[in-house]
Amino acid sequence: MQHSWSARTDTVEVKPHPTARDQAVAKRNLPKGSSILAVPSFTSALLFSEKGHRCDHCFRFPKEGSYLKKCTGCTAYWYCDTQCQNAQWQLHHKRLCKKINQFTSSAAFQGLKEHDKMDAILLSHLLSYLSTLAEPYSAGQSEGLEIFLSLLPGSSSAVGPPPVPAVNPPPNQELVAALFERFGNNNFTVHSHLNSIGHGIFPLASRLFNHSCTPNAAAKYILSSSNTVTMHVFALSDIAAGEEICIPYVDPALTQTRHQIFQITYGFSCNCPSCKFLNSIGHVPTPPTDSDQLKDVAEKLRSFVQVDNYLQSDDYRSRPIKETPSQLHCVFHETFMKGLSERFSDASHESDFDTAADTGVTLLALYLLVYPINYPQIGMHLLEMAKTHWNHSFVLSDLPEEKKAHAKPEISRLLVLARRVLGVMGTEGDADGPLEEISILENLLRT
Numbered sequence: 001m002q003h004s005w006s007a008r009t010d011t012v013e014v015k016p017h018p019t020a021r022d023q024a025v026a027k028r029n030l031p032k033g034s035s036i037l038a039v040p041s042f043t044s045a046l047l048f049s050e051k052g053h054r055c056d057h058c059f060r061f062p063k064e065g066s067y068l069k070k071c072t073g074c075t076a077y078w079y080c081d082t083q084c085q086n087a088q089w090q091l092h093h094k095r096l097c098k099k100i101n102q103f104t105s106s107a108a109f110q111g112l113k114e115h116d117k118m119d120a121i122l123l124s125h126l127l128s129y130l131s132t133l134a135e136p137y138s139a140g141q142s143e144g145l146e147i148f149l150s151l152l153p154g155s156s157s158a159v160g161p162p163p164v165p166a167v168n169p170p171p172n173q174e175l176v177a178a179l180f181e182r183f184g185n186n187n188f189t190v191h192s193h194l195n196s197i198g199h200g201i202f203p204l205a206s207r208l209f210n211h212s213c214t215p216n217a218a219a220k221y222i223l224s225s226s227n228t229v230t231m232h233v234f235a236l237s238d239i240a241a242g243e244e245i246c247i248p249y250v251d252p253a254l255t256q257t258r259h260q261i262f263q264i265t266y267g268f269s270c271n272c273p274s275c276k277f278l279n280s281i282g283h284v285p286t287p288p289t290d291s292d293q294l295k296d297v298a299e300k301l302r303s304f305v306q307v308d309n310y311l312q313s314d315d316y317r318s319r320p321i322k323e324t325p326s327q328l329h330c331v332f333h334e335t336f337m338k339g340l341s342e343r344f345s346d347a348s349h350e351s352d353f354d355t356a357a358d359t360g361v362t363l364l365a366l367y368l369l370v371y372p373i374n375y376p377q378i379g380m381h382l383l384e385m386a387k388t389h390w391n392h393s394f395v396l397s398d399l400p401e402e403k404k405a406h407a408k409p410e411i412s413r414l415l416v417l418a419r420r421v422l423g424v425m426g427t428e429g430d431a432d433g434p435l436e437e438i439s440i441l442e443n444l445l446r447t
């Protein structure tokens with residue numbers, strides 16, 4: 001069946017899927033890094049922790065030397081300028097301004113879990129927007145609403161919608177229930193440089209892309225003046241015409257908990273190569289606590305993934321996860337990655353360079369195993385490794401010139417790899433992102 005919105009993209013077409021209703025299939029060859037779809041948010045809300053730090057409308061920080069301006073009506077929404085304030089006023093705030101404080105201090109709102117509070121705010125923004133349409137709540141008035149209501153409901157719909165402030169004219173309760181049923185499984189976490197900053201609903205992206213833990217595409221977010229956040233779906237690797245395009249709904253590194261999340265939030269079982277393999281293992285063994293045994297696991301992991309080859313050669317081929325030998329199954333215990341990340345971060349901050357460098361390589365090996373090629377986390381980690389190396393060699397210690405000269409090619413190589421991975425995602429989120437950081441370090445290395 002042809003949908004009215006399908007003509008909106010020349011990159012994907014919708015085809016039936018054996019278990020997920022529909023799937024998005026590449027209409028033509030899509031090279032890695034290419035933009036597959038750009039969709040503005042249908043509704044969005046800043047994380048509570050970002051309130052007062054970022055603009056409630058465009059999600060950006062205020063420009064250097066200027067401050068956010070508080071809405072004088074409610075003093076609960078902040079804007080970088082009058083354009084953003086006016087845009088959000090027209091979008092939904094004019095219907096909420098007088099009610100939002102009473103609502104957020106009500107026992108009904110305060111009694112909600114943090115996650116449900118966010119849903120309540122998103123739903124409030126959405127209903128306030130829909131109430132302003134010439135024919136309020138009519139799907140024909142809003143393509144976003146039409147697509148949103150065509151989405152599959154999530155599996156947590158038994159809970160019922162959260163409280164929302166009264167809007168005028170009031171929506172009918174069936175509509176509120178239908179919207180809420182589609183919130184949990186279509187609520188994207190908006191991030192900048194991999195830090196969560198808010199939540200948003202992007203109906204067309206939801207309608208098109210199924211999940212995979214070995215995705216060939218991913219979402220990034222573009223923040224721009226006077227606009228709500230836009231989601232861009234980009235190709236992580238070359239995608240051939242006819243191939244299904246999938247994005248990750250949850251972090252593929254959640255090797256133990258993700259199955260439960262799929263069941264509870266989305267109501268499906270993932271059948272990707274990584275999930276098939278992890279299911280075949282069954283129980284994931286706990287990593288050893290003995291430091292020698294842990295070292296042995298780390299060495300075997302690095303050798304299996306051939307991380308040295310990744311670091312040195314330009315024709316690296318990733319190892320299929322299904323070939324992971326049984327002695328390494330414990331690396332899929334989520335505590336293993338958590339322990340490595342903490343040790344890398346602590347050692348970097350405590351200037352224990354040898355531990356940071358060693359743990360950094362093992363963590364890189366694990367990332368190469370659980371993430372698909374060009375996944376942004378890999379690039380961010382390579383940049384962190386380069387920064388740690390730079391700080392050790394040129395900032396924090398007094399190394400002899402000979403050792404400094406020796407460090408330069410290693411740091412350069414890490415930056416080349418970081419740029420290669422992060423260049424696929426391109427710029428996103430806040431200004432001065434990781435690609436700029438790479439350029440700064442590259443320039444410093446030349447001096």
Ligand SMILES: C[S@@+](CC[C@H](N)C(=O)[O-])C[C@H]1O[C@@H](n2cnc3c(N)ncnc32)[C@H](O)[C@@H]1O
Binds near residue numbers: 151208210212265
């Ligand atoms: C955001 S929608 C994706 C688009 C959906 N295929 C459709 O036709 O509207 C999310 C829902 O699609 C289904 N889905 C997504 N990824 C899936 C997968 N890998 N396997 C099975 N079902 C999946 C689940 O029902 C999930 O709740």
